[in-house]
Amino acid sequence: MSVLKRVVLLDLTAKEFEFDQSVDFIQERQAEIMKLTVNGETLELEQPINLKALLVVAEANQPEYVTVQLNGEFVDHSGFEDTFVKDGDTVEFLYFMGGGAR
């Protein structure tokens, strides 16, 4: 089961449009929405973003220490700016977890 999460990146509001226009606008936009799976949850994006931005949008904990797998492949931190996610991608954030004894 996945939780649907909508992320609006563009700073546009419906009030700038007439009602009919806004409906068209929304329908048009729906068609462009990309769906990703991030740590098992569906994430919707309205524009392509790189991994660096995705870490922020998807609220990764301590992005500087996270390990990222994009479609099963590890992506080095040096590649976070140049790697863009696309519709249908599966992204895993893997975290350090200490603890156990003390």
Next chain:
Amino acid sequence: MSSLTNEQLERYSRHILLQQVGGKGQMKLLQGRVLIIGTGGLGSPAAMYLAAAGVGQIGLVDSDVVDMSNLQRQIIHQTKDVGRPKIESGRETIEAINPDVQVHTYNEMVRADNIRDIIRDQGYDFIIDGTDNFPAKFLINDACVLEKKAYSHAGIIRFQGQTMTYVPGQGPCYRCVFPTMPPKDAVPTCRQAGVLGVMGGVIGTLQATEALKYLLGVGNLLTGYLLTYDALTMTFRKVKLRQNPHCGVCGEHPTITELVDYEQPACDLRNH
């Protein structure tokens, strides 16, 4: 030991009933050797279940003494044990659970210069990482890769836990996923962030399960997977992992060919 005694037939009867265990499997467990590094939140339940299961040789590594703040989750130690070396109370609990088990204790921290000897000491089959800090976790990983030993990695914090199993040549190691240690104080540990007591019970018991499956040669191990558990949402996730060809210790061109001591854990706030 070539066959089970009447007492053992009774003690292990619920195992023997299992098609995947049976008398033969129980004999494998009795001949099994598991090393548990850290007798804390993870190591406690792991050691107790492995003892109850009849794993014949159990090694315990820990240099700590029992602290009052350990008792909320480190169930191998009891109130009367506060101030005693953990390996001693650990041994006592195991021997009380099952006299079939022979306990080997190592009252020391794992270091680059002793870990391979400890692993070789009893020819352990499987190692359980129940440590609380990254230098130890990376050291155990590298030592197990170099010694070609299967081991279970795990970590717990707050309401979360995760575990993966390394088997030589069959999948990624911890360093494939996390190439380098986080810097000092960057990632909190239980001592700093807290942990729900039962987290060690859940994850440590999963580690014991992997050890038993490995000794029995049954089922699928968490090789090539990281299992994560979130107690607040009651969600388990099994994330598939690939082996990293650039891994420093198990990759195609390893740069780590002998062990070194890594920096002291940032999380060690004992004196703070």
